[in-house]
Amino acid sequence: LIGIIVIIGLFITVGLVSQNQTRRIHEQTRLLYEHPLQVRRSVGILNSNIQKMRIATRDLMLAVNDKEREKAISDMEIASFEAEEMFEKIKMNYLGPQSNVDDAFAAYTIWKIERNKNTKLAFVGDIQTIKISVDSEGEVGKLREIMMQKINVIDQFAKNKGDEIYKNSELLLKDLTLQLIVYISF
Numbered sequence: 001l002i003g004i005i006v007i008i009g010l011f012i013t014v015g016l017v018s019q020n021q022t023r024r025i026h027e028q029t030r031l032l033y034e035h036p037l038q039v040r041r042s043v044g045i046l047n048s049n050i051q052k053m054r055i056a057t058r059d060l061m062l063a064v065n066d067k068e069r070e071k072a073i074s075d076m077e078i079a080s081f082e083a084e085e086m087f088e089k090i091k092m093n094y095l096g097p098q099s100n101v102d103d104a105f106a107a108y109t110i111w112k113i114e115r116n117k118n119t120k121l122a123f124v125g126d127i128q129t130i131k132i133s134v135d136s137e138g139e140v141g142k143l144r145e146i147m148m149q150k151i152n153v154i155d156q157f158a159k160n161k162g163d164e165i166y167k168n169s170e171l172l173l174k175d176l177t178l179q180l181i182v183y184i185s186f
Contacts, residue, residue: 021176036162
């Protein structure tokens with residue numbers, strides 16, 4: 001009778017330990033999904049929208065009629081709206097210092113204001129000034145690089161955080177395996 005009680009007790013203990021470790025591993029997975037993964041997805045979409053805005057600026061420079069100009073401006077506005085949505089998602093999910101997100105958004109806003117000046121220049125036909133501005137040595141080009149560096153800080157932090165969470169889940173798996181081996185061996 002005592003032997004059966006000990007076996008049942010060990011069985012229950014193994015079940016409880018397994019349940020606890022499974023919950024802890026799931027928490028790591030949830031944390032990984034809700035934060036670093038969402039931030040990196042948002043950063044990817046943000047970068048894509050920044051590229052769309054750059055392409056739309058070039059389309060605007062090459063536009064030969066009002067329809068092409070309107071399409072380029074529409075593309076810029078859509079990409080700008082989506083970029084700002086991504087900043088909101090990043091702000092909600094970022095586990096690092098909130099100042100990183102604030103700095104990146106401020107750099108984006110400054111870049112957007114300067115880029116909008118190019119839009120106005122395109123309407124008056126001053127394409128040469130736009131070319132100088134969007135070059136990597138031009139005003140918009142320099143602001144773009146600053147903005148991209150600040151966005152990269154967010155992306156790198158999220159990547160490192162994801163790696164850290166993954167390593168923690170690996171340690172939890174090792175703990176679970178060791179505990180199960182000890183209890184089953186006993």
